[in-house]
Amino acid sequence: MGLLATGTPLEWPEAKKVAGHVRQWGIEQLLAIWNKAKGKERDALLWGDEIEYLVVSFDEEKRRVVLSLRQADILEALASDAELLRQGGGVPDIQTGDKKHGKVAPTFHPEFGRFMLEATPGAPWGIGFKDLLDVESDMKWRREIAKQHMYAWEYPITMTNFPMLGDRKSILPWFPPSGSRLRSQFVPDEIANPHIRFPTLAANIRARRGRKVELNVPVFHDEKTVWPFKDPTVDYDLHDWPEDDDVRNGAAKENHIYMDAMAFGMGTCCLQITFQAKNIEEGRKMYDQLSPLGPILLALTAATPIYKGFLANTDVRWNQISRAVDDRTPEELGEKPLKNDRWRIPKSRYASNSTYISQDPRLRREYLDPDLVYDPEIKTRLMEGGMDDLLASHFAHLFIRDPIVVFNEDLKNLDLDKNDHFENLQSTNWQHMRFKPPPTGSDIGWRVEVRPMEIQITDFENAAFSVFVVLITRAILSLDLNFYLPIQRTTENMETAHHRDAVLNDKFYFRKDPMPRRQARTNGASNPPSGANTPRLQPTRPDSPFGPVEDEYELMTVDEIINGKADSVFPGLIPLVESYLDSVNVDVETRCELAQYLNLIKGRANGSLWTAAKWIRHFVRSHEKYGMDSVVSEEVAYDVVKAAERITEQEGRDGFAKEMMGECRQQS
Amino acid sequence: MKLILSTSNIMGAGSSIRRSTKSKSNSELISSLRSNFEAHYTTTNGLSNGDAKPVKANYEVWTNRKENCLEVPALEFADSALQEEREQYDITSKLFYLPGAKIAEREKQTREALDLVLQDLHMPSVDLLIVSFPGIYFDEEEDCPDKISTRGPVESEPETMQSQIETWKVLEKLYEEGLVKKLGVAELGHDRLLSFLDRTQIKPSVDQINLRDCCSVPKDLMALAKSRSVELLVHNDCSNILPRGTTRELLGPGEGGAGVLAEPTKTGDKRKSLHGEESTNGDAPGGDALRGEVQPQWVVKYTAVVKNRGVVENKGYFAVAEVVE
Numbered sequence: 001m002g003l004l005a006t007g008t009p010l011e012w013p014e015a016k017k018v019a020g021h022v023r024q025w026g027i028e029q030l031l032a033i034w035n036k037a038k039g040k041e042r043d044a045l046l047w048g049d050e051i052e053y054l055v056v057s058f059d060e061e062k063r064r065v066v067l068s069l070r071q072a073d074i075l076e077a078l079a080s081d082a083e084l085l086r087q088g089g090g091v092p093d094i095q096t097g098d099k100k101h102g103k104v105a106p107t108f109h110p111e112f113g114r115f116m117l118e119a120t121p122g123a124p125w126g127i128g129f130k131d132l133l134d135v136e137s138d139m140k141w142r143r144e145i146a147k148q149h150m151y152a153w154e155y156p157i158t159m160t161n162f163p164m165l166g167d168r169k170s171i172l173p174w175f176p177p178s179g180s181r182l183r184s185q186f187v188p189d190e191i192a193n194p195h196i197r198f199p200t201l202a203a204n205i206r207a208r209r210g211r212k213v214e215l216n217v218p219v220f221h222d223e224k225t226v227w228p229f230k231d232p233t234v235d236y237d238l239h240d241w242p243e244d245d246d247v248r249n250g251a252a253k254e255n256h257i258y259m260d261a262m263a264f265g266m267g268t269c270c271l272q273i274t275f276q277a278k279n280i281e282e283g284r285k286m287y288d289q290l291s292p293l294g295p296i297l298l299a300l301t302a303a304t305p306i307y308k309g310f311l312a313n314t315d316v317r318w319n320q321i322s323r324a325v326d327d328r329t330p331e332e333l334g335e336k337p338l339k340n341d342r343w344r345i346p347k348s349r350y351a352s353n354s355t356y357i358s359q360d361p362r363l364r365r366e367y368l369d370p371d372l373v374y375d376p377e378i379k380t381r382l383m384e385g386g387m388d389d390l391l392a393s394h395f396a397h398l399f400i401r402d403p404i405v406v407f408n409e410d411l412k413n414l415d416l417d418k419n420d421h422f423e424n425l426q427s428t429n430w431q432h433m434r435f436k437p438p439p440t441g442s443d444i445g446w447r448v449e450v451r452p453m454e455i456q457i458t459d460f461e462n463a464a465f466s467v468f469v470v471l472i473t474r475a476i477l478s479l480d481l482n483f484y485l486p487i488q489r490t491t492e493n494m495e496t497a498h499h500r501d502a503v504l505n506d507k508f509y510f511r512k513d514p515m516p517r518r519q520a521r522t523n524g525a526s527n528p529p530s531g532a533n534t535p536r537l538q539p540t541r542p543d544s545p546f547g548p549v550e551d552e553y554e555l556m557t558v559d560e561i562i563n564g565k566a567d568s569v570f571p572g573l574i575p576l577v578e579s580y581l582d583s584v585n586v587d588v589e590t591r592c593e594l595a596q597y598l599n600l601i602k603g604r605a606n607g608s609l610w611t612a613a614k615w616i617r618h619f620v621r622s623h624e625k626y627g628m629d630s631v632v633s634e635e636v637a638y639d640v641v642k643a644a645e646r647i648t649e650q651e652g653r654d655g656f657a658k659e660m661m662g663e664c665r666q667q668s
Numbered sequence: 669m670k671l672i673l674s675t676s677n678i679m680g681a682g683s684s685i686r687r688s689t690k691s692k693s694n695s696e697l698i699s700s701l702r703s704n705f706e707a708h709y710t711t712t713n714g715l716s717n718g719d720a721k722p723v724k725a726n727y728e729v730w731t732n733r734k735e736n737c738l739e740v741p742a743l744e745f746a747d748s749a750l751q752e753e754r755e756q757y758d759i760t761s762k763l764f765y766l767p768g769a770k771i772a773e774r775e776k777q778t779r780e781a782l783d784l785v786l787q788d789l790h791m792p793s794v795d796l797l798i799v800s801f802p803g804i805y806f807d808e809e810e811d812c813p814d815k816i817s818t819r820g821p822v823e824s825e826p827e828t829m830q831s832q833i834e835t836w837k838v839l840e841k842l843y844e845e846g847l848v849k850k851l852g853v854a855e856l857g858h859d860r861l862l863s864f865l866d867r868t869q870i871k872p873s874v875d876q877i878n879l880r881d882c883c884s885v886p887k888d889l890m891a892l893a894k895s896r897s898v899e900l901l902v903h904n905d906c907s908n909i910l911p912r913g914t915t916r917e918l919l920g921p922g923e924g925g926a927g928v929l930a931e932p933t934k935t936g937d938k939r940k941s942l943h944g945e946e947s948t949n950g951d952a953p954g955g956d957a958l959r960g961e962v963q964p965q966w967v968v969k970y971t972a973v974v975k976n977r978g979v980v981e982n983k984g985y986f987a988v989a990e991v992v993e
Contacts, residue, residue: 042752044976127978278977478679478980582696582904583679583980584973585760585796585874591902592883 007407012207043445136463265324
C-alpha cells in the first residue's frame with residue numbers, strides 16, 4: 001500500500017457526484033504518463049516482495065490468542081527507531097529515513113486492518129543470483145525488527161486470516177461491534193486502520209452498494225456438523241442500523257459462514273511481487289503471460305481453511321476479499337433492471353483480471369473476453385491521446401468503476417505532473433495482475449504486480465514462492481514461452497483454486513504447448529540460406545498455423561503444470577525454470593539453495609508436501625478439543641496460532657509440521 | 669571433409685528444455701541440431717497449398733560448401749544477433765574437446781570455435797571461456813547414481829595433465845589477445861584443480877561442475893576454490909556431448925537424419941533405391957551424400973545473458989566433425 005494521501009474525504013452521495021470528474025482527470029494524468037514514459041527503455045529487472053503480517057497477542061496462562069490493534073503504536077515505534085532509520089529503514093508514511101548505510105533496512109507500512117503490518121525490502125532486488133538468496137534473510141530480518149517493536153507476548157504471524165476474526169471477542173483492546181462506519185455485527189469500526197482513508201473506503205463501499213458487503217463461505221461439512229448449517233453466530237435481532245435488516249433479508253446463506261465487513265477480506269494477508277520490466281512492451285508481455293499462472297499460484301499457496309471460528313470448505317482467501325470490497329449496486333449485479341447505473345458488471349473490483357494487453361502476434365482475438373465491460377468514451381479519449389486499442393480497452397475497463405475515496409482538496413486543480421486521480425481508480429482495481437505505469441517524477445519503469453498468492457507461514461516458503469515467480473518470469477522472457485488461453489478460462493480456474501485441496505484433486509485449464517516453434521519453410525531452394533542467426537523462415541501457411549483455440553489447451557492437474565506432464569509436450573514450470581538456470585552461470589551454493597525452494601514447490605504440487613490449508617485443517621481435526629462439528633474453539637485457535645509461530649521459528653527442523661515443510665530445511 | 673554443424677539461437681526455438689532431471693544432458697544439443705536441420709531441409713514443394721506433404725530437400729540445397737568444409741546448415745552472420753551493447757551482456761562459451769579428436773590441433777580448434785561464436789554474436793570478445801577435456805569427471809568416486817548415468821558413452825580415458833596444460837597455453841594466448849576476459853575449466857576435482865592452479869600462468873577463475881540433484885560439494889574442493897578465488901559454477905552437460913554414433917544418426921540418411929552422410933555400407937545402388945524418394949526436390953541438384961567415417965572434434969556452446977535483467981537472449985552450439993573416407 002502506497003503513501004497515504006489525506007484531506008477531507010467526501011461521504012458517499014457526494015463522492016458519487018464527482019466520480020466522472022475524477023475519472024476524467026485520472027485519464028488525463030494517465031495520458032500524460034503514457035506520453036512521457038511509453039518510450040522508456042532498458043530498465044533493469046528490479047523487483048520487490050511485500051509481506052503482510054497479523055499482529056497477534058498471546059495469553060499463555062489462559063491459552064488465548066487475540067488480534068492486537070496496536071498497529072499505530074508499533075509503526076510509531078518503528079518510525080522512531082534511530083538505528084533503523086540510520087540503516088535506511090523505517091516507516092515512509094510517518095517519516096523518511098534516507099541515510100543509506102550498507103544494507104538498506106526494511107520499511108514498514110500500515111495496512112487496512114489495525115492488526116496488520118506490511119513490510120518490504122528497503123531497496124529493490126535485482127537478478128544477481130546472490131540477491132535471490134538475500135530475499136529470505138531479509139524477510140527474517142523484517143520479522144525480527146517487527147517483533148522487536150512489539151510487546152513480548154505479541155508476534156507478527158504470517159497467516160492469511162486470523163481464525164477467530166469476527167467472534168466479537170478476540171481483539172485487544174476490545175471494542176463493541178456495530179459502529180457507524182462498518183455497521184458490522186461482528187467487528188467494531190476500530191478494527192480498521194483509523195487513517196481517514198480506510199473507514200471512508202469501507203463506509204463508501206457499503207453506501208454505494210446500498211447494503212453491507214456480504215461474504216458467505218461454504219462451511220466444511222464434518223462428521224458432526226449440524227446440517228443444514230445455519231451460522232449460529234448471526235444475530236437476527238439487531239436494530240442499530242438500517243443495514244441490520246440485511247440478515248433478515250437473507251444475507252446469511254444456509255450452509256455458509258456469514259461475514260459482513262470489509263475487514264474479513266482486506267484483513268487477510270497476501271504475498272505480492274512486483275517486477276520492473278525493460279520497457280512497456282516487456283511489461284505488457286509479462287502481464288499477459290503471468291495471468292494464466294495466477295490460479296495455479298493461488299492453489300499452490302492455499303492457506304485459508306478457517307473463518308470466524310469455523311472450518312471452511314474452501315482453501316483460499318481470494319473470493320472473500322472479492323466480496324469484502326464488492327461495491328456493485330443491485331443494478332450492476334443484475335438483480336434489478338438497469339436504470340441509474342450504466343452497465344452490468346460481472347466481477348467485483350477485486351477479481352481475476354479480464355484483459356490481455358500485449359501487442360504480441362501470438363495473442364489471438366479469441367483469447368480476449370468478448371463481453372468485456374469498458375467505458376467507450378474513455379477508450380475513445382485514450383485512443384485520441386495516442387494509446388493503442390488493447391491498452392486503451394484495459395484502462396477503459398478499469399475505469400468503469402467509481403472512485404471510492406475522494407478528497408475535496410484534490411478537486412480544485414488538475415495537476416498533470418501528479419498521478420493521484422489515476423491511482424485512485426487504478427489502485428482500487430484489485431485484480432490478480434496489475435499493470436503499473438511509471439510513477440510521475442521518478443526513474444521507475446513500467447511494472448507488473450503479481451497478486452494472487454497467499455502468504456505462507458514461514459519466511460522460507462515466502463522466499464521460495466517469490467523466487468519461483470521471479471525465475472518463471474526470466475524463463476518466460478528467455479525461452480519466449482506462450483501461456484495464452486482464453487481469459488475466461490483463467491476466471492474459471494480462479495474459482496477452481498478455491499476448492500478444498502484443489503492442488504491435489506482439481507484440474508485447471510492450461511495451454512498444452514507453451515514452447516515456441518521453428519517453422520518449416522516453403523521451399524529450400526528458393527530461400528537464401530539462413531544460418532546461425534535466428535532463421536527467418538517463412539511459415540508454410542501465411543501466419544495461420546492456428547487450429548481451433550479449444551485445441552490449444554486442456555485440463556491439467558497442478559502437478560502436471562508444475563512438474564510436467566508425462567507423454568505430452570508440456571514440460572512443466574519447474575523443468576522450464578531448471579532449463580533457464582542451466583543456461584546461466586550460477587554458483588554451486590546458490591543453485592543448491594534455489595534447489596531447496598524449487599523442491600518445496602515440486603512437493604506442494606505433487607502432494608508430497610501439504611499446503612498450509614491442508615495442514616491447518618488436519619491440525620484442527622486432530623485436536624482433542626475439536627468436536628468434529630466444524631467449530632474452531634478459542635482453545636483450538638490458540639493452538640493453531642501457536643503452531644504457526646512454532647513453524648515460523650523452526651521451519652520443520654524440529655520435525656513439527658513435516659507434512660508441510662518436508663525435509664526442505666533438514667540439511668541446512 | 670570438415671563439417672560445421674550449428675543450431676542457431678535455440679532460445680525461443682523450443683528445443684532446449686530439459687524434460688526431467690533424469691534425461692540425458694546432451695539432449696539439448698542433439699535435439700536443437702536436429703530441429704535446426706529439419707527446419708532447413710523440410711520443404712513443402714508446393715508454395716501455397718497447405719496440404720502439400722513436406723519432403724526432405726537434398727542437403728546441397730541448404731548447406732554451404734567452401735573448399736573442404738561443409739556448413740550444415742549454411743552459415744550466415746549478416747545480422748547482428750544481439751540487441752544491446754557489449755557491456756550489457758555476460759557472454760559465456762564452453763568448449764568441449766571430444767574424445768578421439770586430434771589433440772595436436774587444439775590451437776586451431778580453439779581459435780576456430782571462438783571465432784565462430786564471436787562472428788555469430790557480432791561481439792569482439794567473450795567474458796568467460798570454459799574448456800572441458802574428454803574423459804574427466806569430478807565426481808568419480810562419489811555416491812550419486814544420477815550423475816554417472818548422464819556422462820554419455822565413455823569413449824576415452826582422461827588425457828594427461830601435461831596435454832591439458834599445453835592446451836591451456838592456447839587459452840592464455842586468447843586471454844592476452846583480449847578475446848576472452850576470464851578462463852575456466854570443467855569437472856576438475858580438488859587434485860586436478862590444484863595442479864592446474866600451480867602449473868598455469870593465467871589461472872582458471874571458474875571450475876564448472878555437474879551437481880545434478882546431489883547438492884554436496886566435496887569440502888576440500890570448496891575450500892580450495894574459496895582460497896584461490898575460483899568460482900564453482902554449476903553445469904548440466906555431459907563431457908562426451910557429441911558421441912560418434914549420435915552424430916552419424918543426425919547426419920545420416922535415416923528418418924530424422926539430415927541426409928548429409930551416406931549409409932556406412934559400400935552398396936551405393938541399394939542406398940539410392942531406398943532413399944531416392946526423399947530427395948525428389950525438382951529444383952535441387954541431386955548431390956550424393958558424403959561417404960566415410962565421421963569423427964566429431966569439438967563442440968562449443970555459447971550464451972549471451974543480459975546482465976541486469978537475467979534474460980538469456982542468445983544461446984547456441986557449433987560443432988565440428990571430420991568425415992574421413
